[in-house]
Amino acid sequence: xxxxxxxxxxxxxxxxxxxxxxxxxxxxxxxxxxxxxxxxxxxxxxxxxxxxxxxxxxxxxxxxxxxxxxxxxxxxxxxxxxxxxxxxxxxxxxxxxxxxxxxxxxxxxxxxxxxxxxxxxxxxxxxxxxxxxxxxxxxxxxxxxxxxxxxxxxxxxxxxxxxxxxxxxxxxxxx
Numbered sequence: 581x582x583x584x585x586x587x588x589x590x591x592x593x594x595x596x597x598x599x600x601x602x603x604x605x606x607x608x609x610x611x612x613x614x615x616x617x618x619x620x621x622x623x624x625x626x627x628x629x630x631x632x633x634x635x636x637x638x639x640x641x642x643x644x645x646x647x648x649x650x651x652x653x654x655x656x657x658x659x660x661x662x663x664x665x666x667x668x669x670x671x672x673x674x675x676x677x678x679x680x681x682x683x684x685x686x687x688x689x690x691x692x693x694x695x696x697x698x699x700x701x702x703x704x705x706x707x708x709x710x711x712x713x714x715x716x717x718x719x720x721x722x723x724x725x726x727x728x729x730x731x732x733x734x735x736x737x738x739x740x741x742x743x744x745x746x747x748x749x750x751x752x753x754x755x
Contacts (some may be wrong), residue, residue, distance in 0.1 A: 592654075594681060597646035601700075603641025610634025665724035667736055670695030672719045673703065675711065683709065691715065691735060695723040698730035706735045726750040 610633030613626065674692040681688055689711045694703050700712035704723070715721070 592647055593651045594683065596644050596646070596651055599640050599643030600648060603637050603639070603644050606637025606643055607634050608637070649709075657732070661724040661726060661732065661734045662736050665733075665736070666697070666727045668695050668697050668723050668725065670704075670721050670722055670723040670735075672715060672717055674717055677711075678707070684724050691721075691722055693723060693735060695725070695733065697723075697725050697733075698727070700730065702731050702733065704733040704735075752754055 610630050613630035613633060616626070623716075670693045672691060674690075674695050676690055677685050677687045678690050686708050686709060688707050691706045691708070692703060692708070694701060697704070700723075722736040723733050725733035727729075
């Protein structure tokens with residue numbers, strides 16, 4: 581199961597959090613203004629004030645929740661591939677720290693790798709908050725991939741960490 585910090589290891593996770601919080605705050609202020617009702621001195625401006633906050637707040641909150649769900653699905657897919665995917669050997673192409681994203685004063689690591697599966701060579705990318713020990717360009721890694729779509733993959737483990745698993749991959753929704 582990915583850690584909470586893994587959720588925010590990409591810009592999508594951080595943006596989801598910010599948009600959801602901002603949207604909820606704006607929506608809350610707008611709804612408070614709507615429930616307070618129009619003022620005696622200026623009913624039209626009170627309604628406009630409420631709409632100025634509520635409408636963009638609702639839009640921001642919806643976009644934030646959609647991004648939140650997409651990131652959660654990405655993490656669930658990575659977990660499912662690691663647990664049930666086919667395993668092959670790959671090689672690390674690049675390991676770099678993503679300085680555009682910052683979570684708790686830390687920057688996530690992005691690992692690009694190459695592997696052969698399904699009769700073709702594929703490249704993938706994985707993002708984690710912690711750099712695995714001894715992981716560098718040229719290192720061997722175990723890759724977990726979807727046999728039905730070999731382009732969908734994630735780093736399963738360093739080659740020295742574990743033996744390949746033999747659990748067959750299950751398509752989502754088949755059990």
